Amino acid sequence: MTDFDPVELKRIRWHSRRGLLELDLVLERFLAQRFDSLSPAEMSAYKALLELPDNDFLDVVNAKMDLDDPEVMQIVEILRAI
Amino acid sequence: MGVPVRRFDAVIVGGGGAGLRAALQLSESGLKTAVLSKVFPTRSHTVAAQGGISASLGNVQEDRWEWHMFDTVKGSDWLGDQDAIEFMCRKAPEAVIELEHFGMPFDRLENGKIYQRPFGGHTQHNGQTPVQRACAAADRTGHAMLHTLYQRNVRANTQFFVEWMALDLIRDADGDVVGVTALEMETGEVFILHAKAVLFATGGAGRIYAASTNAFINTGDGLGMCVRAGIPLEDMEFWQFHPTGVAGAGVLITEGVRGEGGILLNSNGERFMERYAPNLKDLAPRDFVSRSMELEVLEGRGCGPNKDHVLLKLDHLGPDIIKQRLPGIREIAIKFAGVDPIKEPIPVIPTCHYMMGGIPTNYRGEVVTPKDGNHESRVNGFFAAGECACASVHGANRLGTNSLLDLVVFGKSAGDSMVEYIKNEMPTWKDLPADAADRSLARIARLDNQKNGEEVTDVRTAMQRTVQSRAGVFRNSANLALGVTEIKEVAERAKVMQIKDKSKVFNTARVEALEMENLIEIAVATMISAEARQESRGAHAHDDFPTRNDEVWMKHTLYYGENRSLTYKPVHTKPLSVDYIPPKERTF
Numbered sequence: 001m002t003d004f005d006p007v008e009l010k011r012i013r014w015h016s017r018r019g020l021l022e023l024d025l026v027l028e029r030f031l032a033q034r035f036d037s038l039s040p041a042e043m044s045a046y047k048a049l050l051e052l053p054d055n056d057f058l059d060v061v062n063a064k065m066d067l068d069d070p071e072v073m074q075i076v077e078i079l080r081a082i
Numbered sequence: 083m084g085v086p087v088r089r090f091d092a093v094i095v096g097g098g099g100a101g102l103r104a105a106l107q108l109s110e111s112g113l114k115t116a117v118l119s120k121v122f123p124t125r126s127h128t129v130a131a132q133g134g135i136s137a138s139l140g141n142v143q144e145d146r147w148e149w150h151m152f153d154t155v156k157g158s159d160w161l162g163d164q165d166a167i168e169f170m171c172r173k174a175p176e177a178v179i180e181l182e183h184f185g186m187p188f189d190r191l192e193n194g195k196i197y198q199r200p201f202g203g204h205t206q207h208n209g210q211t212p213v214q215r216a217c218a219a220a221d222r223t224g225h226a227m228l229h230t231l232y233q234r235n236v237r238a239n240t241q242f243f244v245e246w247m248a249l250d251l252i253r254d255a256d257g258d259v260v261g262v263t264a265l266e267m268e269t270g271e272v273f274i275l276h277a278k279a280v281l282f283a284t285g286g287a288g289r290i291y292a293a294s295t296n297a298f299i300n301t302g303d304g305l306g307m308c309v310r311a312g313i314p315l316e317d318m319e320f321w322q323f324h325p326t327g328v329a330g331a332g333v334l335i336t337e338g339v340r341g342e343g344g345i346l347l348n349s350n351g352e353r354f355m356e357r358y359a360p361n362l363k364d365l366a367p368r369d370f371v372s373r374s375m376e377l378e379v380l381e382g383r384g385c386g387p388n389k390d391h392v393l394l395k396l397d398h399l400g401p402d403i404i405k406q407r408l409p410g411i412r413e414i415a416i417k418f419a420g421v422d423p424i425k426e427p428i429p430v431i432p433t434c435h436y437m438m439g440g441i442p443t444n445y446r447g448e449v450v451t452p453k454d455g456n457h458e459s460r461v462n463g464f465f466a467a468g469e470c471a472c473a474s475v476h477g478a479n480r481l482g483t484n485s486l487l488d489l490v491v492f493g494k495s496a497g498d499s500m501v502e503y504i505k506n507e508m509p510t511w512k513d514l515p516a517d518a519a520d521r522s523l524a525r526i527a528r529l530d531n532q533k534n535g536e537e538v539t540d541v542r543t544a545m546q547r548t549v550q551s552r553a554g555v556f557r558n559s560a561n562l563a564l565g566v567t568e569i570k571e572v573a574e575r576a577k578v579m580q581i582k583d584k585s586k587v588f589n590t591a592r593v594e595a596l597e598m599e600n601l602i603e604i605a606v607a608t609m610i611s612a613e614a615r616q617e618s619r620g621a622h623a624h625d626d627f628p629t630r631n632d633e634v635w636m637k638h639t640l641y642y643g644e645n646r647s648l649t650y651k652p653v654h655t656k657p658l659s660v661d662y663i664p665p666k667e668r669t670f
Contacts, residue, residue, distance in 0.1 A: 010588035014245065014267065017121055017298055019129035021332055024298045025418060054129045055225045062413060 004043055012043070015050045022058055029082045045071040049079075085263075085519040086273050089511065090116045090241075091504050093262055093277040095248040095304060097123030099224070099489035100468025100496075101283030102231035104447070107497025109238035113504060116275060117235070118246040118264055120299055120593070124228050127285055127297045128489065131224030133201060134216035135181075135486040137174035141195040142214040144206065147171045150215065152208040152663060154484060158477025159620035160636060160665040161317065163654035166445040166473040170484075170491045172658075177490045178217050186230040187219050203481045216483045224486060247593055248303060249522040251280070251311040251464070252514065259464035260512045262307070263522040267593060270586030272526065274518055278508040279463050279500040282307070282441060283493065286469040288321075290605040291434035291554070292546035294332045295324065304470040306600025308441050309607065309643030310521065313461065314451055316472040316638050317439035318604070319612035320621045322480055323555045325372040327433025329391035331418040335411060335430060339396065340364045342407050346375065347393045347427060348383035354392075369555065372432035373623060376556035379431075386429060390551075393427035432555045436480055438621065439611075440472035442640065447471070447496020452640070457651040463508070465500055467492040474638065477653075478620020529595050535580035538595045544572045545598075545605050553612045558625040562613040569609040570646075576602040607641040614648055615639065632665050 004012075013035070016027040038046060049057065049072055059065040061079050092108045094101045097119030108115040117123065138145040150171040155162055182188055182196060189197040198214040206213040219226035235242075245267040252261040252274065261276040287302025288294040305315055326335040340346075345364050348354045358374040359366035366374075375392050384390050396404055396411075401424045404412055415423045444450050444458060447467050453459035468489045475488060552565025579598060583591040617631040618624045637650040655662050 007587050010590060011268075014121075014588065014590050014593075017125075019121070019125045019127050019297055019299070021130070021295055021297045022418075025331055025333070028298075053225065053229070054125055055222050062410075 004040065012047055012050065018057070019054045020058055023054060023061065026061055026079055026082060030079060033082065034078060041071060042075060045069070045075045048072050049075055085523070086271070087276050087514070088273060089276045090114045091277065092116070092279045092281065092500055093118065093275045094281045094283060095262060096126070096283035096285060096468070096470070097242070098126035098128040098283060098285055098468060099227055099231065099486065100471075100493040101281065102228065102235055103490050103493025104281050104283060104465075104467055104497035104500070105235050105240045106231065106238055107494055108500055109235060109240040111501045113501065114241070116241045116243055118243045118248050118262075118275070120245065120247050122244055123232050123242065126228060127300055128228045128486075129225045130295075130297065131486050132221045134199060134218035134223050134483045135178060135227070135490070136201070136204065136215045136481075136483040137178040137217060137487065138171070138215060139175050139178065139196060139198060139217070141191060142198045145213050145215055147174065148660060149206055149208060149213070150174065150204075151657075151660070153203055153205055154475060154481050155663045156209065156666070157203055157479055157481035157484075158475070159479055159630065160632065161320075161474065161477030161619060161638070161653060163445075163474050164657040164662060165654045166475050168657040168660060169445040169495070170475050170487060173491045174487055177487065177494070181227060181230060181490065184230050184234050186226050188217050189219060201482050204483075227486060227490070247596065248284075248307065249525065249596065251307045251313070252518045253311055254512055254515050256462070258462040258512060260514055261518070263519050265593070265596070267588055270589060272519060272522055274514065276511055276514055277463075278504045278511055279465060281447070281465040281467065281496055281500060282470055283466070283468045284470045286437040287601060287604045288434045288437065290545060290549045290601050290608060291321070292550035293327050293329065293431045293433040295327060295334055295433055295435045296332070301597035301601050302437075302470070302604045303597065303600045304441060304466065305607075306603045309603040312642070312644060313449065313464075314442060314640040314642045314649075315439060315604070315607045316442040316640055317474060317478075317611070318607040318641055319553070319615050319639060320438035320478050321434050321608070322436040322438065322621050323369070323372050323432045324435050325368055325375060325432050326394060326430040328414065328418045329386070329429035329431040332433050333414055333418045334433065335394060335414065335428060337368070339394065339408055339411055342403060343399050344394050344396045346371070346430075347395050348378045349385045349389065350383060352383075354378050354383070369621070369623060372555040375430075375432055376554050380551075380556060380561070391429045391431040394430045395427040396423040397425055397427070436485065437469055438472070438474075438476040438478065438480055440470050441466040442638075443467070443471045443473050443492075443496075445473055445492070445495060446499040447492050448499055452649065452651060463503070463512075465496045467496040478622060525596065525599065526592070529579070529581055529592060530584050532578060532580040535578035536575045538579050538581065538591070538598050541572060541575045541579055542598055542601070544575065545569070545602055548572055549605050549608060553609055555623065556625065557612060557623060562609070565609045566613050569606050573602050573606050603643055606646065607643070610646055611639045611641050611648065636665070
């Protein structure tokens with residue numbers, strides 16, 4: 001995770017606070033179980049996911065919708081399974 | 083102390099529907115307006131509102147605002163202020179059409195008009211027949227509203243302070259509000275935002291309950307700031323619940339599950355609803371099912387290691403019915419309860435959804451408190467709107483789809499009042515008191531210096547368990563009295579909360595501790611207000627006082643944090659233009 005300084009990581013954690021409880025719960029688990037071991041590429045992919053509007057994000061997590069980027073979809077698969 | 087000061091005509095705390103609607107009024111009148119938000123505005127909890135927004139447009143069936151008003155008054159169990167309710171229901175059609183003109187993508191009829199769907203409690207002819215009154219943008223009404231209002235604010239040059247947390251209200255020697263202190267998360271610096279007028283639109287505080295549908299951001303920051311600044315909180319005993327949230331998570335399981343034949347079981351495997359409601363059983367009304375569930379838990383027949391929930395059994399329906407008729411339920415159960423309902427029952431518990439009480443306001447969005455014999459004296463420079471405010475339109479129980487309506491109608495009304503106040507009464511800024519930032523700086527210093535204290539998560543868990551078990555859907559005198567004692571003990575623990583991370587920049591542990599300081603004030607207010615109200619009305623169902631008592635209790639509670647005392651003020655029985663709707667028994 002050399003590409004991300006500690007402040008940036010804290011910021012990404014805060015951006016995991018969402019307007020929907022379902023996302024808060026899924027992302028809380030993700031932060032506790034997987035966040036610290038993400039590679040820089042995976043962290044960038046997660047960061048990209050956080051840019052989604054909440055309702056789209058939840059649809060993606062609930063497998064109602066897929067995204068084009070295969071690297072982002074790898075993170076999505078983790079979120080779907082967590 | 084050298085705390086930096088920034089100056090605006092108006093400061094709005096909260097970037098959800100109410101805050102954004104108010105900001106628009108201010109920015110569009112050319113006033114320099116700042117909106118503070120802990121998260122990016124379009125990630126506010128308003129996005130979670132799916133049901134719709136009610137307005138008597140009459141696009142599908144004949145409808146009148148007077149009928150909407152009747153439904154709202156009845157829903158409130160006659161605790162709502164009828165002037166504010168009339169104001170909201172009359173303004174509703176205009177508010178919805180305005181949103182449409184702003185570009186909000188409402189569902190439409192073939193003739194191009196806004197489609198309206200049916201919703202519980204919406205009727206024609208004062209309770210006679212159901213009416214289609216709810217306007218929606220698919221199942222994303224709140225999301226669509228928020229994005230529409232945000233774009234509009236960007237166009238109007240509203241200044242956004244994203245990832246800023248307001249800490250305390252600044253009042254001068256006259257008691258007037260002259261600004262807020264706020265923490266910029268990015269730097270960890272505290273600022274003073276000096277303003278001619280301040281609006282709180284900080285949303286609800288459902289996180290005081292262990293079981294809540296509210297997102298993690300809903301920590302009632304505005305209410306905590308009010309308590310610390312000597313402003314009372316109104317009707318805090320009234321919280322709306324849904325019977326079947328996933329235990330330990332809060333995610334809702336739709337009532338359709340019981341409609342399809344799902345049944346509730348206690349730890350003995352007994353279908354206990356047969357005992358409470360021999361005819362309707364698991365399909366009894368929402369509040370009745372909730373109370374029966376909680377009674378089972380209180381009497382020791384709860385399930386799980388903490389015996390704190392009951393079970394919703396579906397497996398007897400068979401996998402085909404579960405998959406075909408209840409789409410999404412299996413996924414929710416697997417994801418949030420860790421069980422596959424085809425094989426195992428889902429742990430469920432009555433779950434807090436909405437806060438009816440809040441910061442006392444009138445229908446103009448002005449914050450009002452008792453002073454010199456006047457029940458509702460204006461606090462100069464201070465306004466509130468949305469779930470954090472108590473206008474009071476929801477009274478003891480909110481009617482579905484009135485929450486989004488509340489945001490836009492009272493957001494706009496408060497915005498208009500602020501424009502008027504700033505232009506007519508505030509040619510310039512009042513001076514800041516010398517100690518403007520002292521309280522906030524002391525709070526942060528205490529957190530930084532606390533040793534051998536309590537962990538924030540432990541105190542939060544203790545608070546949530548107490549409020550859930552003592553001020554949930556089943557209430558009685560003994561339990562409420564215990565709750566008051568217990569929550570005061572938790573409040574003592576909250577005074578010595580500590581954080582390990584003392585860094586300044588993006589210290590989210592500090593933010594969570596500061597949020598917890600707000601939540602505990604609201605939890606104490608809720609317990610004390612609930613313990614005192616000796617009747618059953620709307621969402622406050624008291625087992626020792628099972629009926630509504632209008633003679634004694636048709637009045638609003640006001641809780642003061644300073645000495646944890648209560649006073650009361652009358653319900654407004656005079657609508658603006660129509661006749662008073664006198665109380666009746668609330669039957670459906």
